Amino acid sequence: MTASDWWYVFFGKLSYDSLPFYSPIAAFAALLVVFGALFVVILITWLGKWKYLWTEWLTSLDHKKIGIMFITISFVMMARALVEASMMRLQQALAYDAPGYLPPDHFSQLFTTHGTIMIFFMAMPFLTGVMNYAMPLQIGARDVSFPLINSLSLAFTSAGAAILMISLCLGKFSTGGWSGYPPYTEMTFNPGVGPDYWIWAVTLSSIGSTMTGINFAVTIYKKRCPGMHLMRMPLFCWTALATSILMIFAMPPLTVATVLLALDRYADMHFFTNNLGGNMMNYANLFWAFGHPEVYILVLPSFGVYSEVFANFSAKKLYGYIGLVSATIAIGFISFLVWVHHFFTMGQTASLNAVFGTATMLVGIPTGVKIYDWILTMYRGRVRFTVPMLYALAFVILFTIGGLTGILLANPAVDYQVHNTLFLVAHFHNMLIPGMLYGMLAGYTYWFPKAFGFRLDEKWGRIAWGCWVVGFVLAFFPLYALGALGMPRRTVEYFEGAYLPWTIVAMVGAVFVLAAFASLLIQLFVSILRRREYNVFAGDPWNGRTIEWMTPAPPPEYNFAVIPTVHERDAFHAMKMRNEAYLPPERYKDIEMPKNSMLGPVFAVAGVMIAFGLTWYIWWMVAAGIGIMMLSVIARSFVKDTKKVIPAWKVKKEHERWLRAVHETPVVSRDYEVSPANRGLAEVSAV
């Protein structure tokens, strides 16, 4: 064997050319990733926190910690994808009849990574994290049904995210967009490693999400506390249930689609190729059989958060609980019947399009009902304009505009005009930014005090909210105009003077969005500095209605000293009204909790090895990764001692310490909700 043969055995397709020296911007981004990673490693070492990180976080099976880690991934990836979005906005603002500053090759990588990250590594981890954190607490469970699988879901997601970060440093990412349509992503047209990076990152994420779906659905079915009938669950749990079921049925088509595409690329098969019987239309169907329910996977948890927020900050019962539950289920069901609207222009008959167009509009009915239910929740309430409520109010208005354009797109005859243009891009950002992101940010602000024991800074929260709203409006409303003017999406350069003013406005919007993200970071930083001032150890900073607020902030590992029994919806609110809150339980019992497991981190490393090896044709690495996974599962199956027992006396001690603290905490009226006077014990009057 020659030297280059040996190189290939050890390093596959890697070479000097894989390094990002083709463009100074790409090289800078790679350096940022490398130095960022180094900085984190040095920081942890300097603080001497490796052991803490390993035992308290990485190997933890606590749903709350796994949730927080999911959200951390989401924030890191959001930072990258927002910068990419702004780079694209800047490019288009400069690209009227001029090449701008980004070559087409780089621009197309940016829109692919932006979309892939925002969907799979920002939105999905964010909502998975929030559900992970809040849902078990809301149903009165100690943990999810399968804590270890929860940790593996995190491992797969983080391996996928790591692959995306590695792709900044080695090789070029796919240029095929977040949907990765063949035949463009086939070997004939894209022989590089880009589509392979995309395939494996997405595959990892889809496996993780399937497991999350199964885990959460089972948890909601099996782990509810006594008295917590399905129809007594907080609305957020209903949306978590619907999302989980959607995940179970919608993620596998994606895994199948990416794996078939991989077989085309690696094994010279012909599922989606132009020739030899391949047909890319099959990919389109498979992808959107995932892709459309995915949209509702993304927005439903936020709908749940909004339902909590509207009721809580209107100090009132949620209007139309049964209607909202039915609407949630209806949305989940209809979401599987509409996928063809993503390709009305593929040449099928008009009647088929009309059927799918009509089905698509049906989604508008339960969604419209939800909007009105939230509005009626405010009716005869006492509305408090806290940050989560501000997000909810902005959402209702902006989302309605997105719904309007969605109905336009659902009409095939109109879609023939605006499909594939920036109108479409504006529409789905209009659904996902107010619909998904605002909701998650509302949830983040709402449950942050529960998770960390102190509130987030209100002033910076409002600034962030303002920037998100202004930024969104400026960045995306112009895209509606551009799309109606016929500007295709994914355009690196254009030749129409009429587009220029709109692209400039959109770029200004992107600046506001960046400012919004920066404000969130500042908010976090300021809040940590003032954590004593914002402390809400008593656990109920918002005068909450659901049972997660009856625990200390942060809650103990086992969530509830004694599993509560509920008798109605808004159970904690009812307990407070009856003066039954904060009573010591009659007796304490030993609590069994899962022990830490290193299977998660091992799977994350092995997942990265498999995906990286497959991308670069480094077969020994793939084999090693698969071997590690198999061996570690076998090894884990020999571990019999998977549970630890927290003795009753310890539970009692911790709980009584908290109860004493609650008794020493002054009650606070809602007038001082966002002031340091709020120590997490709400005044029991109804308002």
Add this chain to the structure above:
Amino acid sequence: MANRFRRAGGFLAVALLGITLGDCAQQSSFLHPYGQIASQQRTLFLEIIGWMMIVCLPVFILVPWFAWRYRRKNSKTAYDPNWGFNWSLEFLIWGVPFAIVGILAYLIWSWENDLDPYRPIASDKPPLEVQVVGLDWKWLFIYPEQHIATVGVLGLPTDRPVHFTITSDAVMQAFFIPSLGSQIYAMAGMKTQLNLIADHAGTLRGENTQFNGMGFHMQKFSVDAMAKPAFDAWVKTVRDAAPRPLDAGTYAILSQRTTADEAQQRLDMNALPAATLYFSDPEPDLFSKIVSKYRPPYPSSYPKEAMEAGQHKKAEAHQ
């Protein structure tokens, strides 16, 4: 004061509309239609927005109104913390969206046939046949009856329907002339169809909207809609100015991954306008050859004529 605001608002609206509609030097939008399809699409677009206002406007009004009226500081309003259901309201909030969706569904079904891209446009004139081949990164237009082919420019007669048969000899693309009407995908080994008509003369823009690589943004063409005499003259100009026929050898060069400009260089057509290529006498069955090269050969028991006959029947059924 209020007046001044209103005037400023009016000015702003006019300015935005002006930017949107006025400066369409290239006429690239259905908001500025040049044909009956695009014009109907614009009508439909506005009609849907109108109907949707029935459910949208109450939201825009009620949200700020309720949020403000029932704010915590305003203790004068009623407070009803346990109110959470009302049958009449329930009928209203389910019923109105149901009704609107019913109306909009009726709109879909009533327009769908008229705006079906496959539906031949009614006219006393027979449609002009144009075969469209999506290449990376340009569109090839074959005029089988005129025996010419072009790249970068699509000449069309006004007031005569045009029937496009579309395929791709590369990845999937989307053929789109916004100010005339619908877009449709072009896929290798498959034929899609599109019927459009231009009802007045003008120079419009056509494009590909489906990203297909590094020359994607260059895959534009200009559409010259002109009266019949001008169109006939244009056909003659193309035939006379075409430096070479579109034979297999020329097509092989043309179908390489190049923009129209680069293809012009490779085919020595620099004398023609920028990004424009003219060909005379395209090989008669070039289009079907391009389609069939991705298809398995027809089995001998199922002759090609039978397939085509079947397709004709389908087209008739459409009418």
